[in-house]
Amino acid sequence: MTAVSDSSSRKRPAPDPSSTPMIEVVDLHKTFGTTKVLTGINLKVPAGSTCVILGGSGSGKTVLMKHMIGLLKPDSGKVIIDGQDIVPMGVRELQEVRNKFGMVFQAAALFDSMTVFENVAFPLREHTKDSEDVIRQKVRARLDLMGLKPAVEAKFPSDLSGGMRKRVGLARATILGPKIVLYDEPTTGLDPITTDYVDEMILAAQEGLGVTSVVISHDIASAFNVADQIAFLSKGVIVENGPPEQVRESEHPAVKVFLQTWFGKN
Amino acid sequence: MTTQTPSNPAPPREPGILTQSISSFGKGLIDGVSTLGGMMMLLLDVVRWSVRPPFRLANLFAQLDFVGVGSIFIVSLTGTFTGMVFALQTSTAFALFDAESLVGPTVALTLSRELAAVFSALMVTMRAGSAMCTELGTMRVTEQVDALETMAVNPVQYLLVPRVLAGLFMVPALTMLFLTTGMAGAYLIAVGVLGISPGTFLSRTQQWLVPGDIFQGLIKGAVFGLSVALICCYKGYNASGGAKGVGQATTEAMVSSALSIFILDFILGLLWQ
Numbered sequence: 001m002t003a004v005s006d007s008s009s010r011k012r013p014a015p016d017p018s019s020t021p022m023i024e025v026v027d028l029h030k031t032f033g034t035t036k037v038l039t040g041i042n043l044k045v046p047a048g049s050t051c052v053i054l055g056g057s058g059s060g061k062t063v064l065m066k067h068m069i070g071l072l073k074p075d076s077g078k079v080i081i082d083g084q085d086i087v088p089m090g091v092r093e094l095q096e097v098r099n100k101f102g103m104v105f106q107a108a109a110l111f112d113s114m115t116v117f118e119n120v121a122f123p124l125r126e127h128t129k130d131s132e133d134v135i136r137q138k139v140r141a142r143l144d145l146m147g148l149k150p151a152v153e154a155k156f157p158s159d160l161s162g163g164m165r166k167r168v169g170l171a172r173a174t175i176l177g178p179k180i181v182l183y184d185e186p187t188t189g190l191d192p193i194t195t196d197y198v199d200e201m202i203l204a205a206q207e208g209l210g211v212t213s214v215v216i217s218h219d220i221a222s223a224f225n226v227a228d229q230i231a232f233l234s235k236g237v238i239v240e241n242g243p244p245e246q247v248r249e250s251e252h253p254a255v256k257v258f259l260q261t262w263f264g265k266n
Numbered sequence: 267m268t269t270q271t272p273s274n275p276a277p278p279r280e281p282g283i284l285t286q287s288i289s290s291f292g293k294g295l296i297d298g299v300s301t302l303g304g305m306m307m308l309l310l311d312v313v314r315w316s317v318r319p320p321f322r323l324a325n326l327f328a329q330l331d332f333v334g335v336g337s338i339f340i341v342s343l344t345g346t347f348t349g350m351v352f353a354l355q356t357s358t359a360f361a362l363f364d365a366e367s368l369v370g371p372t373v374a375l376t377l378s379r380e381l382a383a384v385f386s387a388l389m390v391t392m393r394a395g396s397a398m399c400t401e402l403g404t405m406r407v408t409e410q411v412d413a414l415e416t417m418a419v420n421p422v423q424y425l426l427v428p429r430v431l432a433g434l435f436m437v438p439a440l441t442m443l444f445l446t447t448g449m450a451g452a453y454l455i456a457v458g459v460l461g462i463s464p465g466t467f468l469s470r471t472q473q474w475l476v477p478g479d480i481f482q483g484l485i486k487g488a489v490f491g492l493s494v495a496l497i498c499c500y501k502g503y504n505a506s507g508g509a510k511g512v513g514q515a516t517t518e519a520m521v522s523s524a525l526s527i528f529i530l531d532f533i534l535g536l537l538w539q
Binding site for chain 1: 404405408409410412413415416417418419420
């Protein structure tokens with residue numbers, strides 16, 4: 001199993017929580033039919049930090065993340081990205097804001113009709129006027145950063161392992177140098193070694209590229225490995241929010257029960 | 267002394283067959299209207315995004331190739347055999363009153379006004395529509411559509427506009443191909459097998475067939491093509507529930523597309539009278 005390291009033991013400097021938040025969610029409510037999924041979410045993620053949103057299945061983590069990138073509209077509340085409230089924005093304005101994002105999906109969501117190279121090159125071809133030579137250089141450099149050999153470029157996503165797909169997904173998500181990277185359950189379904197690798201990948205993206213990361217997870221070990229800040233989501237509200245050490249000492253019953261499943265055994 | 271026992275409340279009555287029938291009819295009606303509304307909204311989106319840059323010509327040509335060029339063989343084959351069978355059957359009827367010379371015009375009018383457009387659209391539905399629906403459905407349930415959105419690429423513009431335009435432009439073209447091969451098949455049977463003179467076949471056809479008949483076929487082809495592409499895209503784009511959901515969406519798309527072709531054919535036929 002992945003070892004849980006104390007985040008304070010990491011050599012990188014902790015981001016300043018008092019700095020202007022890159023992401024701010026204010027009193028967010030969302031209901032699907034008669035089911036209240038989010039019932040007043042408040043969250044601030046400082047620039048350059050990694051925030052892990054922890055919670056059980058069905059607690060609303062993915063719904064919260066989809067609001068952050070404007071894939072869902074809330075019933076009420078604000079989602080402020082880099083100083084701009086994206087809730088009232090139209091499709092075109094949202095597209096502008098989304099250029100600040102990269103997103104790594106749970107199952108990578110690579111385009112299965114395209115090769116690895118074409119997948120990673122896709123955002124460059126869509127949003128830059130780079131020549132094919134420049135695109136080739138950039139894609140190779142990014143795949144190399146993710147520890148993927150040039151031989152992988154011509155492969156299709158169906159030929160890759162789960163870990164490799166995640167790395168290609170991250171390469172695609174970060175190729176345009178986004179300010180924010182969202183990870184949707186990046187370690188779900190992976191073996192412990194690959195989970196470790198993905199954790200390192202998230203840390204490398206933060207340290208090497210300086211991005212603000214939001215990680216949705218129910219993997220406690222992974223969360224405590226990568227997080228500067230952990231927000232615990234239960235029944236549509238954030239019941240605990242702070243540095244990993246603070247969350248670990250939380251007295252909230254839902255948090256205690258959840259963390260017990262890992263720390264009780266270790 | 268008598269003790270009174272509290273009476274148990276009567277269990278709620280099961281709804282009768284009539285109530286259930288009305289309820290399921292109402293639900294079906296609401297679903298139908300909702301789907302139709304959704305498709306109209308999608309059509310508006312497609313129109314809006316088709317005139318906004320960037321114009322994705324590579325995607326459009328890929329779809330024109332897939333829907334149009336890829337259907338040439340099957341449409342030609344269907345057209346030829348339809349023309350042959352139609353010539354064979356009509357000649358039997360016309361022989362009863364010595365009017366075999368009308369085989370050519372009869373086949374030409376039927377194909378140009380009705381069958382060419384209907385059959386071409388049905389072929390496109392089966393060959394390309396099913397593929398469109400499955401591909402979009404798979405992209406939806408594997409979050410590839412969401413991935414496009416997060417990369418600031420509008421999925422309607424990237425995925426749907428080329429497909430709907432391909433349906434709109436290529437089904438009329440295939441209708442003309444169907445008409446041509448159908449007439450060739452009819453000529454082959456009428457002249458080669460039934461012994462009708464080539465001059466009679468061609469001159470009678472030329473005498474009866476007017477440009478308006480061909481125009482009617484073209485318009486019908488365009489309407490059917492738009493309808494089929496829109497239905498298949500809508501069903502695939504809104505698929506949910508994994509592989510089973512994609513399968514269900516494709517089945518619904520095929521049935522709805524086929525039905526829409528026949529219903530629209532009737533409405534257009536009525537309007538053309």
